[in-house]
Amino acid sequence: xxxxxxxxxxxxxxxxxxxxxxxxxxxxxxxxxxxxxxxxxxxxxxxxxxxxxxxxxxxxxxxxxxxxxxxxxxxxxxxxxxxxxxxxxxxxxxxxxxxxxxxxxxxxxxxxx
Amino acid sequence: xxxxxxxxxxxxxxxxxxxxxxxxxxxxxxxxxxxxxxxxxxxxxxxxxxxxxxxxxxxxxxxxxxxxxxxxxxxxxxxxxxxxxxxxxxxxxxxxxxxxxxxxxxxxxxxxxx
Numbered sequence: 001x002x003x004x005x006x007x008x009x010x011x012x013x014x015x016x017x018x019x020x021x022x023x024x025x026x027x028x029x030x031x032x033x034x035x036x037x038x039x040x041x042x043x044x045x046x047x048x049x050x051x052x053x054x055x056x057x058x059x060x061x062x063x064x065x066x067x068x069x070x071x072x073x074x075x076x077x078x079x080x081x082x083x084x085x086x087x088x089x090x091x092x093x094x095x096x097x098x099x100x101x102x103x104x105x106x107x108x109x110x111x112x113x
Numbered sequence: 114x115x116x117x118x119x120x121x122x123x124x125x126x127x128x129x130x131x132x133x134x135x136x137x138x139x140x141x142x143x144x145x146x147x148x149x150x151x152x153x154x155x156x157x158x159x160x161x162x163x164x165x166x167x168x169x170x171x172x173x174x175x176x177x178x179x180x181x182x183x184x185x186x187x188x189x190x191x192x193x194x195x196x197x198x199x200x201x202x203x204x205x206x207x208x209x210x211x212x213x214x215x216x217x218x219x220x221x222x223x224x225x226x227x
Binding site for chain 1: 117145147149154155156157158159162206208210213214215216217218219220221
């Protein structure tokens with residue numbers, strides 16, 4: 001069945017460090033892929049998405065490329081800030097009904113000044 | 114941006130009682146909403162798809178008689194946990210669909226069953 005495997009955390013970085021959070025998936029067909037972010041006390045927010053192979057999603061300095069050959073969608077940011085501290089979830093859309101999302105376990109990111 | 118609210122944000126109930134959780138889309142209409150369950154330090158698990166004016170579609174392994182879902186209007190879906198037991202204690206999250214690939218999530222409801 002469909003699954004998302006996400007890098008385990010927590011991840012602790014200093015401000016301006018480079019961030020990579022790995023995400024790989026298993027799915028039939030061609031799912032859409034997402035990164036969601038959850039700040040403390042808030043609901044999940046869409047960070048970026050890619051709907052087909054080789055698409056690159058980007059937002060707020062974060063990027064992720066849909067790699068069909070490696071079934072991956074790794075999240076990267078060149079220079080993290082304290083305000084990026086949050087939990088990050090990789091997810092795929094199962095496709096039969098838009099919005100039926102299958103999530104990874106989440107990665108807690110803490111950025112220190 | 115679009116906002117989804119949940120009420121209550123936390124609830125404690127006794128074993129054997131029922132509890133209702135509301136999910137509202139505040140500034141848009143949503144024909145489809147989703148209910149998830151999140152265990153500590155684990156991912157969100159999709160429980161069911163809530164469709165306005167029709168029966169909910171439950172994921173495999175989710176007890177439809179325990180988790181009753183009603184989507185009576187385009188802005189409100191409710192999840193009722195019936196005859197709650199301690200193992201039902203969890204964080205319940207809803208989402209609402211605004212458009213293709215646009216999901217908005219509520220802040221979640223923490224349920225504790227004693």
